[in-house]
Amino acid sequence: xxxxxxxxxxxxxxxxxxxxxxxxxxxxxxxxxxxxxxxxxxxxxxxxxxxxxxxxxxxxxxxxxxxxxxxxxxxxxxxxxxxxxxxxxxxxxxxxxxxxxxxxxxxxxxxxxxxxxxxxxxxxxxxxxxxxxxxxxxxxxxxxxxxxxxxxxxxxxxxxxxxxxxxxxxxxxxxxxxxxxxxxxxxxxxxxxxxxxxxxxxxxxxxxxxxxxxxxxxxxxxxxxxxxxxxxxxxxxxxxxxxxxxxxx
Amino acid sequence: xxxxxxxxxxxxxxxxxxxxxxxxxxxxxxxxxxxxxxxxxxxxxxxxxxxxxxxxxxxxxxxxxxxxxxxxxxxxxxxxxxxxxxxxxxxxxxxxxxxxxxxxxxxxxxxxxxxxxxxxxxxxxxxxxxxxxxxxxxxxxxxxxxxxxxxxxxxxxxxxxxxxxxxxxxxxxxxxxxxxxxxxxxxxxxxxxxxxxxxxxxxxxxxxxxxxxxxxxxxxxxxxxxxxxxxxxxxxxxxxxxxxxxxxxxxxxxxxxxxxxxxxxxxxxxxxxxxxxxxxxxxxxxxxxxxxxxxxxxxxxxxxxxxxxxxxxxxxxxxxxxx
Numbered sequence: 094x095x096x097x098x099x100x101x102x103x104x105x106x107x108x109x110x111x112x113x114x115x116x117x118x119x120x121x122x123x124x125x126x127x128x129x130x131x132x133x134x135x136x137x138x139x140x141x142x143x144x145x146x147x148x149x150x151x152x153x154x155x156x157x158x159x160x161x162x163x164x165x166x167x168x169x170x171x172x173x174x175x176x177x178x179x180x181x182x183x184x185x186x187x188x189x190x191x192x193x194x195x196x197x198x199x200x201x202x203x204x205x206x207x208x209x210x211x212x213x214x215x216x217x218x219x220x221x222x223x224x225x226x227x228x229x230x231x232x233x234x235x236x237x238x239x240x241x242x243x244x245x246x247x248x249x250x251x252x253x254x255x256x257x258x259x260x261x262x263x264x265x266x267x268x269x270x271x272x273x274x275x276x277x278x279x280x281x282x283x284x285x286x287x288x289x290x291x292x293x294x295x296x297x298x299x300x301x302x303x304x305x306x307x308x309x310x311x312x313x314x315x316x317x318x319x320x321x322x323x324x325x326x327x328x329x330x331x332x333x334x335x336x337x338x339x340x341x342x
Numbered sequence: 343x344x345x346x347x348x349x350x351x352x353x354x355x356x357x358x359x360x361x362x363x364x365x366x367x368x369x370x371x372x373x374x375x376x377x378x379x380x381x382x383x384x385x386x387x388x389x390x391x392x393x394x395x396x397x398x399x400x401x402x403x404x405x406x407x408x409x410x411x412x413x414x415x416x417x418x419x420x421x422x423x424x425x426x427x428x429x430x431x432x433x434x435x436x437x438x439x440x441x442x443x444x445x446x447x448x449x450x451x452x453x454x455x456x457x458x459x460x461x462x463x464x465x466x467x468x469x470x471x472x473x474x475x476x477x478x479x480x481x482x483x484x485x486x487x488x489x490x491x492x493x494x495x496x497x498x499x500x501x502x503x504x505x506x507x508x509x510x511x512x513x514x515x516x517x518x519x520x521x522x523x524x525x526x527x528x529x530x531x532x533x534x535x536x537x538x539x540x541x542x543x544x545x546x547x548x549x550x551x552x553x554x555x556x557x558x559x560x561x562x563x564x565x566x567x568x569x570x571x572x573x574x575x576x577x578x579x580x581x582x583x584x585x586x587x588x589x590x591x592x593x594x595x596x597x598x599x600x601x602x603x604x605x606x607x608x609x610x611x612x613x614x615x616x617x618x619x620x621x622x623x624x625x626x627x628x629x630x631x632x633x634x635x636x637x638x639x640x641x642x643x644x645x646x647x648x649x650x651x652x653x654x655x656x657x658x659x660x661x662x663x664x665x
Contacts, residue, residue: 109611212477217445218448231522231523253537256411260523271585302448304485308475317638336660339601342662
């Protein structure tokens with residue numbers, strides 16, 4: 094079995110977001126970069142499949158040299174090889190899906206795993222777009238995955254519930270928190286990863302479908318007020334305010 | 343034409359779909375286009391409701407092969423409908439199905455896609471979208487390079503305004519089967535309660551709840567005011583047995599209810615990112631310096647174990663939630 098894990102480098106969740114001078118991109122100063130958390134579940138699942146039934150795991154990222162950190166980490170965690178599709182990292186989900194599809198084509202992957210969304214862009218689009226471009230099955234926001242002989246069975250989160258999706262391999266599966274508990278890299282893994290090289294390829298040409306023309310911070314929230322008194326009085330005052338001022342009820 | 347992929351639940355138009363239709367109507371009026379509502383499934387009974395939200399045409403792809411949701415089959419039907427109608431804009435609500443089918447259909451149409459948008463407009467005949475990025479820490483204005491433009495609308499943001507439309511019915515062809523994947527079984531239903539992402543009122547608990555069992559206090563209060571219970575990442579990760587589906591924040595659900603009541607939540611950046619789109623925020627916390635108070639429309643500095651039961655009692659006494 095051959096598994097591809099697509100990984101994205103994103104700003105850490107505790108980062109404060111600042112807009113760059115161009116007015117449409119993120120100011121990278123002071124930003125700590127991490128592997129998108131949902132992609133970590135995808136990678137862990139690939140490694141678990143490899144441990145359980147044997148598989149070749151290829152880690153892939155699209156971007157500049159900076160994305161190599163994500164791939165080094167993936168190698169330390171247990172990916173067999175790593176590929177960087179070099180580009181300016183500016184493409185939309187559709188462009189990235191085209192670049193990955195061009196790489197994946199004819200390489201015989203049985204399974205492609207990635208996060209259900211890249212933290213930050215929050216598009217939740219690359220996985221399903223890749224599945225369509227490759228003409229394969231998809232299951233998104235997956236919390237449980239089982240593989241059969243050329244088939245998969247995946248539990249996915251829906252609006253307040255869950256459903257079981259069954260389909261044929263190859264497939265694109267996008268991971269959700271709860272799929273597994275990602276491991277930490279071992280010292281042995283980190284040392285072994287240092288001996289591995291990251292294959293660098295130029296990303297295939299791609300056409301973007303959309304672009305960000307402006308990035309802005311949300312408006313300041315109006316100042317609120319504190320409700321004083323004993324708990325019973327505070328409770329009464331709050332509900333009255335929500336009813337009369339906010340007109341929520 | 344502006345085409346809106348719509349969903350039915352128990353034979354009724356889902357509210358997020360009604361919201362997407364209403365926004366589609368507004369965009370169609372602004373650009374002199376027709377509005378089409380598209381329904382896909384084994385039975386599309388109830389589709390006529392789309393006329394209430396301004397649909398000029400109601401398109402149904404109705405057939406046994408579509409009884410269970412299939413990402414590839416639905417994407418094919420949707421993309422075919424866009425092509426057949428010459429639609430330039432495709433909208434869907436950002437629900438579990440909408441977010442699954444819309445990007446796949448977009449790729450099939452070589453179209454740009456903006457997900458979970460909170461604002462839409464027509465600029466020089468093309469769609470322009472505003473959408474939260476970094477879970478709401480910033481907003482991106484997205485413009486499209488493609489001929490067809492696809493977007494999903496965030497639930498609870500666009501008003502569902504009734505406006506009568508002609509609602510001319512038209513049946514579309516359905517695929518014969520042999521799909522790449524299909525939903526075999528519904529494992530868990532939402533039950534009577536709406537999902538967090540659609541909820542109008544959310545009562546959420548954090549580390550200050552001290553234990554999973556204490557969330558009963560929040561459930562009682564939420565029941566009294568017609569709300570749904572959520573949790574912070576700290577609470578979900580604390581090993582209290584709370585499911586991840588309850589988590590509000592950057593790595594959980596991003597919500598935009600009318601009212602968000604944060605109980606024992608300090609207000610970590612990643613949590614604020616997930617709920618700062620709420621219209622009114624109430625913070626209940628022992629620590630007067632908790633960052634959550636900076637966002638709060640109303641703040642109560644106090645012990646949630648004393649305040650929340652009083653709120654439940656007062657809500658019942660005032661008859662809130664019964665209307």
